Every structure is written in structure tokens, then in C-alpha cells.
Amino acid sequence: MRKGRFNKPMAEVAQRYSASVSFDWRLYPYDIAGSSAHAAALAAAGIISADERDKIDNGLRAIERDIENGKFKWDESLEDVHMNIEAALTKRIGAAGAKLHTARSRNDQVALDLRLYVKAEIAEIGARLRSLQTALLNLAGQHVDVVMPGYTHLQRAQPIFFSHYLLAQIEAFERDVERLRDCRTRTDVLPLGSGALAGSTIVLDRQSIARQLGFSRVSQNSLDAVGDRDFACEFLFCLAIVGMHLSRLSEDLIAWSTSEFGFIEFSDAFSTGSSLMPQKKNP
Structure with a gap:
């Protein structure tokens, strides 16, 4: 080079x-x-x-x-x-x-690679979220009549069904799936053919390339296409919210496993211990 x-x-x-x-x-x-x-x-x-x-x-x-x-x-x-x-x-x-x-630059090449990567990751994460929603729905169906305290400020507030709590998590994850789907729409644009910034004098069939790689449309402006990373920022934002929802659910389960709550117990397969206090079982 x-x-x-x-x-x-x-x-x-x-x-x-x-x-x-x-x-x-x-x-x-x-x-x-x-x-x-x-x-x-x-x-x-x-x-x-x-x-x-x-x-x-x-x-x-x-x-x-x-x-x-x-x-x-x-x-x-x-x-x-x-x-x-x-x-x-x-x-x-x-x-x-x-x-x-x-007829290709590393500029449109890396833009293409990154879009293909994000599209693949969106599909993978979306599928895993669907699996999690299904597991939560099945669990809710097994405990339809279980009543538990609902909390505000970690103080008991109103009685709720355990299934109601689980369905609330499903709602949050559904918004995550929708956000990822929306992000995919703006990611699903073929940038190849944009060259370094101003296209190429060698004309290739970009629509054919888009079909082969699974893109629904091609970029319209070469300068924007090689510089656009909005979709990656959107994807990271979506992941941050997914992480927040997973963290909220996890923190509830951790709190419920304490002696003070005593609602659930983690299996040994998902627990660890203490080097100083062998009687402890940590989630």
C-alpha cells in the first residue's frame, strides 16, 4: 500500500x-x-x-x-x-x-463490514431476547396464582402477582426488540460503491451487490455513506438499555435471594462461595 x-x-x-x-x-x-x-x-x-x-x-x-x-x-x-x-x-x-x-476503497469496505456485523448482532441479540421472553412467559404460566409483595423504595407497598412482575419484564424486553428492529432499518443500507468519498468512475451493479449481501437498499450519497456511523451509535444505545433491563431483573433476583427477603434460592450451578466464610452461598 x-x-x-x-x-x-x-x-x-x-x-x-x-x-x-x-x-x-x-x-x-x-x-x-x-x-x-x-x-x-x-x-x-x-x-x-x-x-x-x-x-x-x-x-x-x-x-x-x-x-x-x-x-x-x-x-x-x-x-x-x-x-x-x-x-x-x-x-x-x-x-x-x-x-x-x-473500484473499491477501504472507506466503503469498512463501512460495509461494520453494517454487516451490526445486522448480524441485531439478529442474534433479538433471538436471545425472544428466548428470554419465552422463558419468563413460561415461568409466569407456572405461577399464575402466586401473590408477592410489590415494593417502592424497598418498602412493601401493594400485593401483586408474581406473574405480573414477570410480564413487566417481558414488556421491557419487547421495547428492546422493537428498538433493535428500528435500528436495523437504518443499518440495512449498502455503502459499497461509494469509494473513498466520491464514488468511482467504474460503474458496478450496486443493486445486485445489495441483493447478494442481504441489504434492502443502497446508499444515495457517497460522502455520507463512508462517514455515517449513526447506526453503530444507535446500536450501542440499544445495548445499553438492554443491559439496564437485564441489570434491573438481576438485582431484584439477587435481593430476593438474601436472608432478609428469602423469596428464592439460586441453584449451586449459579452460585459461588466465600474464601473466608464457607457457610455463605452468593448468587
């Missing part, structure tokens, strides 16, 4: 500071999926041959397997997940690998 313009290597301290591969390597499945879709678009446009596309696809699959098996060597001097994979691909298949970066 530094060939041509630069006469001296990057300073070691600058290289360590700018390298992101120590954490962005986790984006590898999305980077590989994006590269495969990009290769298909390049082939459809006649920029690479069908044989070159096959070599790229096979090479990317082999790299993915090596990463999954822990055999891939990450090189910090290549800065990030994108250049590591691209360099490894070119080393394996030759000139065809170097052609993969045609």
Missing part, C-alpha cells in the same frame, strides 16, 4: 498507533462476504474474468477456513483486517487477487 508515493517506511510508533487488526480481525466473515460480492460485480461488469472470479472466491473461502481454524497469520504492519485478507489472497492466487480492490 505504501509503494509508489512513499520513500521511507512508516515509523514503528505510528504503525502501532494506526493498526487496528488487533480488534477488527473479528470482521473477517463480513469482509470476505463483501469481497466475494464485489468480485461477482466486477465479473458481471467484465473487469475480471469468470476464471479470476472463481480463483478469488476459492481463495477467500480458503482464507476463511484458515482463520476459523486458527492457522491464519495476522500481520500488524498491514494495519487492518482488509489489507491482511487482500494481501493473503494476492499471495495465494496472484494477479487476480490484486484486481479485487478495483
